[in-house]
Amino acid sequence: MTSPPPDPATALGRFGQVAGSVAQVVAPLSVLTALLFYFGYASSRARYLYFGVDVDTIGLSTQDYVMRSPEPLLTPLLVLALLAVVVAVVHERVHRRVQAALTEAKDADPKVAATGRQRVQRGSRRARAVVLAGDALLLVGVLLLLAFPLWGDWAYYTLVTPLLMAAGTGLALYGRRIARSLEPGQPPSGLVTVVLSVLLVVSVFWATATFAEWSGRGAAREVARHLDRLPAVILDTTERLNLTSYGVRESALPPNEGQTFRYRYRDLRLLIQGEDRLFLVPETWDASNSTLVVPMDDSVRLQFRFVNDPP
Incomplete structure (x- = not known):
């Protein structure tokens, strides 16, 4: 006996269920990937801008930015986790007292x-x-936001302003929630709750983005203090580079038949490798130094030196 053909309506319903389940998984992953990409980009941009390099010229991929996001996000996530624990403990005690009073x-x-x-x-x-x-805290944050033309140059402006707004919206939301639980007849303020919730999310996002930039700049300063920890590079070129960076040694290679490389440069370190180029910095930091961009083609020859640590 042959089985009857499947009902198109049933098949369509099952397909809709499967599509809905997939969408519930894919959508959060897409949002999470976008957030990781943004914070990784913000941190990397501040890090390499310290060395005078626009991160867009390096050619990092989306995966590269996502992989670089845990470092700037570690501290904000720990702080948010601790705040969540504190809020949960406080809310449990407040909830017990509210229920006992009612x-x-x-x-x-x-x-x-x-x-x-x-x-x-x-x-x-x-x-x-x-x-x-x-x-009150939210009002102070909004006033700081409006006073950007006057206070925008303050070093802590981009962190204090969103933190004040986040603290203010968080307290306002929680206070309204407790007040409604103590006064059951009070009409709900759905629009105010939605607006405050959106403002809280935006403020936390702003503060996290600021910390990501600070993290990238701090990491750049740490690298600049210890440039000798970067991979050492010996660079041979066909033409003289006329470098102005302090500490880079230049020497002429002896002319030989068939030799196309004429100059050698030592005391260079590899800052980062891009898609089709290398970014080199001097071995010692100086305010007059610059980042050397080297194409990965036949016009240069590179040698990477061993680490000075015998096995």
Whole structure:
């Protein structure tokens, strides 16, 4: 016996279920990849700009930026994790007190109910105080945002402003939530909650991006303090480079038949390898130094020296 053909409607429904499941997995992964790419790009851009190199000229791939993102994101993620633990502990205690106060307020004993109502009123006042504190911090952050033409040159502006706005929106959201739980008849403010939530996400994103830039610049300074830790390179060229960087030694190669390379440069270090070029820096840092861009073709010859550490 031959089985009846599958119902097109059933097959279409199953396909829709599978597509929905795939979309639920792919969409978060795409967002996560985009975030990792952005923070890796922000950190790398600040890092190589310290050496005078625009990161877009290096030719790093999306995977390269994603792989470089954990370093600048480690500290913000640890801080957010610790804050989440603190908020969870505080919320658990507050929730227990709120439930206890609401239970007492509904007790059959008038004295117990009166005590419970007093506790509910005190909790409501404290919740409103938290909301006011959050609104004040948020207002200070907004004022700093509007004062960018005056305060934009402040070194900590791009970190203090989003942190104030994030703290303010977080306190305002939590205070409103506790107030609603203590006053069940209070109408919900859905629009305010959505706006504050979006503002919280944007502020955290801004602060994290700022820290990623600072992390890249700090990593660049650490590399500049120890340029001797980078791979050592000996560069041979067909033409004289007339380098202005301090500390790079130039010597003429002896002329030989068939020899196309005429000059040799020592005391260079490999900063990073791009898609089709190398970025070299002098072995010692100096304010007058510059980054040398070398194409990976037959016009140059490179030798990478062993590390001075006998096995």
